[in-house]
Amino acid sequence: MPAHPPRLETRPVSVHPPRRRAADALVTSRFSPPKHIHYSVGIDTESSTAVSPHPAGPAWAAGTAADLNRLHERINGWFSETARDLPWREPACSPWGILVSEIMLQQTPVVRVLPVWHEWLKRWPTPAALAGEPAGEAVRAWGRLGYPRRALRLHAAAAAITQDHSGKVPDTYPELLALPGVGGYTAAAVASFAYGRRETVVDTNIRRVHARLISGTALPAPALTAAEMRLAASLLPADDASSVRWNAAVMELGALVCTARAPKCAACPVNDLCAWRAAGEPPPSYVPKGQAWHGTDRQVRGAVVAVLRQAETPVPPDMFFHEPADLGFAPTGIGVPLAALHRLNSAPEQLERALTGLLADGLAEMHDGGYRLPA
DNA sequence: GAAGCGTGGAC
DNA sequence: TGTCCAAGCTT
Numbered sequence: 001m002p003a004h005p006p007r008l009e010t011r012p013v014s015v016h017p018p019r020r021r022a023a024d025a026l027v028t029s030r031f032s033p034p035k036h037i038h039y040s041v042g043i044d045t046e047s048s049t050a051v052s053p054h055p056a057g058p059a060w061a062a063g064t065a066a067d068l069n070r071l072h073e074r075i076n077g078w079f080s081e082t083a084r085d086l087p088w089r090e091p092a093c094s095p096w097g098i099l100v101s102e103i104m105l106q107q108t109p110v111v112r113v114l115p116v117w118h119e120w121l122k123r124w125p126t127p128a129a130l131a132g133e134p135a136g137e138a139v140r141a142w143g144r145l146g147y148p149r150r151a152l153r154l155h156a157a158a159a160a161i162t163q164d165h166s167g168k169v170p171d172t173y174p175e176l177l178a179l180p181g182v183g184g185y186t187a188a189a190v191a192s193f194a195y196g197r198r199e200t201v202v203d204t205n206i207r208r209v210h211a212r213l214i215s216g217t218a219l220p221a222p223a224l225t226a227a228e229m230r231l232a233a234s235l236l237p238a239d240d241a242s243s244v245r246w247n248a249a250v251m252e253l254g255a256l257v258c259t260a261r262a263p264k265c266a267a268c269p270v271n272d273l274c275a276w277r278a279a280g281e282p283p284p285s286y287v288p289k290g291q292a293w294h295g296t297d298r299q300v301r302g303a304v305v306a307v308l309r310q311a312e313t314p315v316p317p318d319m320f321f322h323e324p325a326d327l328g329f330a331p332t333g334i335g336v337p338l339a340a341l342h343r344l345n346s347a348p349e350q351l352e353r354a355l356t357g358l359l360a361d362g363l364a365e366m367h368d369g370g371y372r373l374p375a
Numbered sequence: 376g377a378a379g380c381g382t383g384g385a386c
Numbered sequence: 387t388g389t390c391c392a393a394g395c396t397t
Contacts, residue, residue, distance in 0.1 A: 105393040109382095109391090112382080144383085149380070181395065204393075205392095206393090260390080290390055298380060299381085301380080361380090377397100378396105384391095385389105
């Protein structure tokens with residue numbers, strides 16, 4: 001059955017912008033609302049599940065324009081007072097800086113990204129600068145952020161931007177989506193935050209806020225659904241500037257207040273409107289399965305990449321399969337990650353799988369009979 | 376659609 | 387200590 005867009009009822013509503021404090025200058029300047037906002041409120045009239053309240057939810061969720069405006073006012077006001085002064089939110093931050101931040105922030109906490117992001121932008125202030133160096137340098141500079149394939153893809157994205165976009169980060173969703181390592185979330189986030197476009201940004205924070213506030217559930221579904229996208233789109237303010245601010249504000253609310261564990265409902269600007277609270281905070285309907293770590297191939301891969309990051313010359317296979325002490329390595333330099341690798345006591349087959357996988361993924365290559373990061 | 380992919384802080 | 391989880395993407 002062909003998909004078709006839901007019918008939308010729209011009507012303009014004017015709202016006053018929240019008061020602005022001097023301390024929020026950095027944040028509010030990038031996410032500055034217009035003097036008079038005219039929301040064109042979209043209500044999904046065909047897919048009632050998208051915006052319908054939890055049966056026990058408060059009256060606001062009837063989905064009227066006034067209700068939606070209340071949400072916008074409250075959450076935007078909270079954002080003005082509470083938003084963190086992150087460097088990629090500064091008006092002077094380039095689209096490249098924002099793209100780099102979005103890739104680094106995938107599955108990775110802000111506090112760990114900050115120092116690496118600063119070093120990265122200092123060393124490679126433009127996509128062309130990064131594209132001009134070997135991919136292995138990107139993996140090295142990635143440090144211990146995790147998921148080093150992201151570094152590889154960011155390097156590939158820089159090359160694509162340099163070759164196909166004259167060195168300028170593209171400003172439309174489809175062009176961004178075509179870049180390596182850029183999926184639906186990141187494409188929408190860069191188009192919104194770097195270029196001020198009206199895009200429906202949906203990340204894990206926003207999904208969780210919507211799940212609780214609107215749907216009345218403790219957690220969103222295991223995977224992003226079409227209904228969630230429709231809901232997010234229906235909540236998005238109509239004009240570009242307001243939509244950008246709303247995207248950032250809801251994400252920040254999920255990151256700081258509406259957290260996965262122990263949400264700080266007392267500090268929430270919309271706690272009286274929350275369907276999940278009104279329903280008595282029912283527990284999640286499913287238990288998310290945590291990722292195993294100890295003893296896994298992933299753990300071995302990580303330890304091997306740590307060795308390659310430290311190595312200045314190709315690493316012979318023997319060094320992975322034998323005790324570093326037996327090979328005469330002091331517990332310094334490359335001896336440190338080697339010792340860590342051997343403490344894992346992984347089976348030779350597991351080590352073999354890790355090395356083979358790294359070669360297949362382009363995170364390692366053979367040179368002079370040894371393994372090294374891609375040159 | 377499910378599985379695979381890193382890392383370290385918080386509780 | 388072990389478990390959970392963080393601005394996802396790719397195959």
